[in-house]
Amino acid sequence: MTQSGSVKNHTRHAALGLTDEQAVRMYELMQLARKYDERGQLLQRAGKVNFNISGINQEPSQVAMAFAMDTERDWFLPYYRDYAFVLSVGMTVKELMLALFGKAEDPNSAGRQLPGHFGSKRLRIVTGSSPVTTQVPHAVGFALAAKMRGENSVSLVSFGEGSSNQGDFHEGCNFAGVMKLPVIFVCQNNGYAISVPLSKQTAGRISDRALGYGFPGFQVDGNDPLEVYRVFKEAHDRALAGEGPTLIEVVTYRVTPHSASDNDLAYRTKEEVEHHRAKDGIPAYRRYLTDIGLWNDEKEQELLARIRKEIDEATEYGERAPFQSVEDAFRYVYAETDEAGEVR
Amino acid sequence: MTQSGSVKNHTRHAALGLTDEQAVRMYELMQLARKYDERGQLLQRAGKVNFNISGINQEPSQVAMAFAMDTERDWFLPYYRDYAFVLSVGMTVKELMLALFGKAEDPNSAGRQLPGHFGSKRLRIVTGSSPVTTQVPHAVGFALAAKMRGENSVSLVSFGEGSSNQGDFHEGCNFAGVMKLPVIFVCQNNGYAISVPLSKQTAGRISDRALGYGFPGFQVDGNDPLEVYRVFKEAHDRALAGEGPTLIEVVTYRVTPHSASDNDLAYRTKEEVEHHRAKDGIPAYRRYLTDIGLWNDEKEQELLARIRKEIDEATEYGERAPFQSVEDAFRYVYAETDEAGEVR
Amino acid sequence: MPVLEYIEAIRTAMKEEMERDSRVFVLGEDVGLKGGVFGATKGLQQQFGEMRSLDTPLAESAIAGVAIGAAMAGMRPVAEMQYSDFMFPATNQIISEAAKIRYRSNNDWDCPIVIRAPIGAGVFGGLYHSQCPESVFFGTPGLKIVAPATAYDAKGLLLAAIRDPDPVLFFENKKCYRLIADEVPEGEYTVPIGKASVMREGSDITVIGYSMPLHFAMQAADELSREEGIEAHILDLRTIQPLDREAILEAAARTGKVLIVHEDNKTGGVGAEVAAIISEELLFDLDAPIRRVCGPDVPATVFNPPGEKHFMLNKDKLKAAMLDLARY
Amino acid sequence: MPVLEYIEAIRTAMKEEMERDSRVFVLGEDVGLKGGVFGATKGLQQQFGEMRSLDTPLAESAIAGVAIGAAMAGMRPVAEMQYSDFMFPATNQIISEAAKIRYRSNNDWDCPIVIRAPIGAGVFGGLYHSQCPESVFFGTPGLKIVAPATAYDAKGLLLAAIRDPDPVLFFENKKCYRLIADEVPEGEYTVPIGKASVMREGSDITVIGYSMPLHFAMQAADELSREEGIEAHILDLRTIQPLDREAILEAAARTGKVLIVHEDNKTGGVGAEVAAIISEELLFDLDAPIRRVCGPDVPATVFNPPGEKHFMLNKDKLKAAMLDLARY
């Protein structure tokens, strides 16, 4: 894509090498993710779906990190709040809705896994599970494979700050550090692991842990997508240059309860939540685009209408789609082979 | 103990608060451990015992760290090379020999475990296993219990640098950091994990990892027992003062093969080993004691003779002692209770 | 006697034991202010403070490992694993450490911990909030494993587990939490670990199992009694390690026709051992092959409702199997 | 045909497969220059370089987890666990991840890894270099598990495992490494996963088992044949998951008297499932109770030689059990 507009290079995004189209597209994706997520919550509250877990407030950074990646070559190992990220690397709202309703056509798992458990080989999104942090060593394995095959590929893995206290975080980071592998470790520090606040998860700063593995670690404000983009872009460049892994701690805040069944006011105050909700990165980014002339109210209305339509259609489709048959739900414990023993 | 001698406070050890008797006792223990260990190797080579693993070259720091601890109150979770440490907190050569020969009277395990797998409730040495690093969270549990009960007790846990890459290191350190528990984490970095050199274990510095858990980490030269003592004493003081854990990386070198069955020249050179052997902390410490008038050749002869006698007697005792009966070897999978259901 | 929900019985056991014994404390993820994701520890932090109802970092190996250390130091920790699916990171601490501490130290050290973990499907939890991990730990010498089916047993076994001098895995069924309620005495009583109990007497067929599926078996038995005059003898193992061999053999001999039920996958489950014990000791007293009705050998279980339902046991599946066996 | 030691057969399989397929690599602790603590990977680093015979940091969960990632990326990793006792830190990666990747992604992703691990006692290794961990993983849907007893099967099963599209646990017996040697073809051949093999034909009693104890059974069978005219039929399961049900039933039916042998602790072992299958399918064809001779239900095993010897199976123990069964 080429850059356009008179503010070229004078804007923050242009200085980072992002075109105006990209800057706008980032905004659209943030809004798409937000609206999808809000719909998910509604559907859950209405009893139309059995589970929902939200990524609200984490979208700006998730979109920004996706934009720093190469969707043709890199490998993605997101976690269950990464709706905005997977939408940014190519998953559709319809696919998310199919997962939310647990339907056969869901490309992530055919409705086998909980919503938010992403996976799509086509989109280079690696299948994930519920036990947290297991994906960290997997990302290292993808980077190792890339290095062995001489591929210019980076793997990005994300997880919460609570999850960074699992042994697999340590073992994965250390392995990648020793072998200088092209991995970006992303800790989305949203202040809580279910009810447990950061202060009870760790007394250190998560980004500081990188030092002990011999690679750089950075903390970045998750509400500032352009700064997030910058930090990820640099990490991506370093990875491709053979300089090894980077740990990035995205500082954000979980404004929703942990999941649908969580009563968060048992362990935090409304005021605390409101304080953080006021710092939402989406309106701030909209102001940025508006200020530099890339956005206006008309575009906003048009966008919201488009998104609503897309989500409405996806919801309807997801709701109507069939479940995987119970017979098929028993398939693929192992590979199915044909008579000649070849995997089908 | 009171301090004695004209060099009071002018010597390094006195400045650290160690009496002359203690300084000398430290030397004796280093030599005792060294000689025990050499005998263990001999017995193994002679086919008299089935397994031996050596702590040679790591004795000076092990003795020093023991001297910084309170043997009445603290809890010790050593690892399999910690002969000098366990001797310093009260285990006898006879007991080590009973373990080496795998005999019933071995207080560590009655000959159930491999030699080097220490445990003695009486000596506050917590039973250890072979899977590395599992003892790290245990040490944290001891410290937690101490804190809960308001006891002035510190737990010390040691492990190798290879072992510091296990998830349990991370999880244990982080837990202790959050709760500011009185634990001293000791990484005895001897440069190898069996055949794997430090450079393939981690690209970071192990002591730097403490930062990520919010407590201090130090590196110390294992060949300098007085410096080791100083660092441990400070860590012990901090722990008792409620200031939480410390990570101490003792830099040493494994001059022996990993264990009896290891041919180390498959992965390192004789020169490298000799280079490090020349830096042995024991003769250096002997020179220190000699220079300040606390030691001389006569005392050395007398000490070596005493040690030899002790080891000879212990060897003979260990060799002659009976094995645990095969019936008894099946006991204690569970607690044995008497008719009233009380644990015996 | 008051009727308590299964989960309330569990909560009550912890609360009463913490009142009685200052060495007892609970630890785990979200066990504090939140009171656990199912509510099993609700109120404990308020009553006993932050240290005795301890929110840990999100790290199961540390939860188990720190509990083990504290237990060796003389405390009586009750560690909660949020879902049994998430106890696998702690496997090494459980199998290599907790199970072997007494044995390896020749009785010098001991490890009196309890690890509580919810098992079973039926809450739309998908592949990682539905498993039964019993068979992973079953057969490890040094561990005791209990899996109560009733509120009465839940309280009595949890008290027994906390007081037991050895490590006990306490598998509570998340479907039982609020579905099952029965009479639970106030105050202390223990249900002995290692003792099965006869839930129903009968002379036509024997059903042996543990945890939630027994309730389906009881319902099926009632219907079969009414509709077909078939009387099922139902044995609740309660403790799955050590198994109550005598009770198993007695129950099997009673009818000569044995059906084993559990929700854990069939292959390699506890039921295999029960069948093996019977076929080793009682082969010629049997009038029918030993059958097992268990979770199928696929991962437990999918998120979508028809798939989950298809995976799980229920009254009808058990009734069909019981009828079939009775008619054999 | 050349006679190879069991361990050499394993090494040869890796070497030949690495020559044939550039996606294959080995990783683990000390697998590089040292060639593994038992020597199974000796020479591979010299031939294939540091990347394809990769010394990892000392972290089993990472060894498994990184291998899983690489496998999903299209490689064919062969991960070595130095002793099977040390694979427990990797349990979560094996059970929650490797086993479920294909299933949870509805066949979109797969996880073709092999995890090799030495099992069994007999090397004065004490409590943590002697265990048989089969029963921990047995019964986990999605895993395949093999445990060869001969050099021929070791090579053929390892080649099959590396080529298998699903995760395979490859349990090699450390006592077999240098004690067992037999004819092994040069070049490629595979032994199919899931197929048992008859090691010896006989009509008096049936012995079913896997790994090292089968050699004791063979010796005992020879003696019983010579001394008592008792002919044992011996079935080597070779694959313990999925079990070869047909072969088990056929072998059991052959004599009507079944003895199951393995070194893993008796309770909850693979033998329980074998017994359960037989008693489910073939009960009325049996002429004797199904017996199991296995490792006793204590941790395997103590360091001191008499204790270790007492724990382990041997020819005499099997011979006594076989004779007893024949005379039943």
Ligand SMILES: Cc1ncc(C[n+]2csc(CCOP(=O)(O)OP(=O)(O)O)c2C)c(N)n1
């Ligand atoms: C191994 C494991 N233990 C426990 C859980 C239950 N659990 C699900 S999410 C969660 C909290 C995660 O917190 P964090 O990593 O901070 O991510 P966040 O949800 O805050 O984004 C917990 C404890 C789990 N999924 N996996």
Ligand SMILES: Cc1ncc(C[n+]2csc(CCOP(=O)(O)OP(=O)(O)O)c2C)c(N)n1
């Ligand atoms: C979990 C586990 N994996 C593997 C082993 C096998 N093993 C025993 S010692 C050792 C190396 C330990 O190295 P390090 O931690 O540096 O301690 P050192 O022996 O050098 O003192 C290994 C790999 C083990 N004991 N435990």
Ligand SMILES: [Mg+2]
């Ligand atoms: Mg969080």
Ligand SMILES: [Mg+2]
């Ligand atoms: Mg080392």
